[in-house]
Amino acid sequence: MSIIVFGSLNMDLVAQVSHLPEPGETLLGSGFATIPGGKGANQAVAAARLGAPTAMAGCVGDDGFGLLLCESLQASGVATDLVLVHAGPSGVALINVDEVGENQIVVVPGANAKVAVTDVERLPLGHEASILLMQFEIPLAAVQAAAKRSADCCVIVDPAPARSDLPPEFYGLVDILTPNQTEASQLTGLQVTGVTTAMEAAQVLRQRGAATVIVKLGSQGAVVSSQSEVFHVPAFQIEAVDTVAAGDSFNGGLAVALWEGKSLRAAVEWASAVAALAVMKAGAQSSMPTRKQVEAFLRQHPTGDS
Template sequence: MSIIVFGSINMDLVTRSPRLPVPGETLLGYDFFTAPGGKGANQAVGSALLGRTTYMIGRVGNDNFGQELLTSLKVAGVQTDSILIDDTTSSGVAVIAVDDRSENTIIVVPGANGKVNHTDVERLEKFLPNASVLLLQLEVPIPAIIAAAEAAKKAKVKVILDPAPAPEKLPDELYSLTDVITPNETEASRLVGFEISHQETMTKAAEILLSRGVKIVVLKLGSRGVFCATASENFMLPAFPVNAIDTVAAGDAFNAAMAAAFDSDLSLKEAIKWGAAAGALATTKKGAQPSLPNKETFEGTLLRFSATEER
């Protein structure tokens, strides 16, 4: 089987500074680099690096960044033939500031990502018969996301939605089309309207999201681990202990690995463990796609974690 990713493809422009600036402040940083990114592309690379057949559906501009982004995806093993080169606009960019505590702020300029529409969904549909999972995010227009989810649902393909960047309100129909929703604390708080700070609020938030039609809620809580809820159970998985230096793309690594686990017919708990391991590994390197773990590193981490659990 295969994994399809429908979403954004960006070039990340990354700065590092001791702390994040406050409004109106000019702050002196100490590092700058560019790296291929975009939540869609990150998830596609993450899946391909774990050895899964992965198709990316999206757009880039007809510019230097666009060519670099396509090359990067191909090198990682992603199938890119269905990515449209859009002559009418620039490639998407994300301007990312990271501080010494590994916290970050991100400004996304959509470019070609903002032009994704039903014609892109038509390219997606031809891959659905042999797909197990469709990965979605919110960096391309919502109507196209809904259409992609509808097509996947019709084909009985599992839909995993990363609701980022989170709006204050998602269309009701998107919840009902989603099998697994994977917000972090900030995104979950925006979706349900209150802060996610402890077990009781996690449970309450999950209940609200389940009531809107989602089948599985996965709350990504960073160093606190992962909380998962379904209609019949909920459980917490602790975070993998790592030395985090940059949290950019950790959530994308999580979703990619979780999709890879589902594509391997693993259980929900195993899929979340895969996600947590990949997400943790992604925080140990700088950048988005450069931080995503390969199959060998990932499997070694899983083995070490399993050995620790058995002691």
């Protein structure tokens, strides 16, 4: 059994800046890099580097970026047989990162917008896969169709970017919903500022039908709400360099931990360690840690269940 990531592949065009620009402001950057990314591909790389058999499903363009995106996945051990090539450009993300690691991201979908409901039929759900990990950088109709076909899988959805057009029945198809602080606010209309308000937002999302909700709070950790328990997992105290892939590394780590049979609490603690290591390095896929690195980190920063 394996993990299938159904989602986006983007080339990240990353500029290092002194501060995030205001509207109309022009900045001189201090650095630039072209880095394979996309929330789907990032999460697939995170899972594969942690040792789980992982397959990526999605679309790239027939440009140079598309080839590089697939090669990057393969180099990390991700199977790309389910990645289709469409005529036209691949997806790109324009990213500004400031001196304290905060970021601004603009995503241009490119080939990601061509992912279709019919592509879901190619996914070996319930046969070869036990975890289906998805995001919202591909068309919602395809995400919903995959969730409907995944009765035998654990469906994890990272609702990024957050959408205001989610049909009510969508939540009931999701086993684990993992919004960050901003996305939880956008989905619920509540102002999520910390642990207490995150618990309130998680409860709203569970009432809509999501079986389990994990609200990622960055330096404040994560709040988990399921039918049987509600708890807070504090963040590891580290110095962040680049938060671009924080949520993606967390989701990849969560998928691997659950695939291995860890308890929900232990899985969230493991995912938090993966995210902590990822934000200590620059880049998206290039910052994803290996299993050995996570295990060494947890020996130095032990938690209750890890």
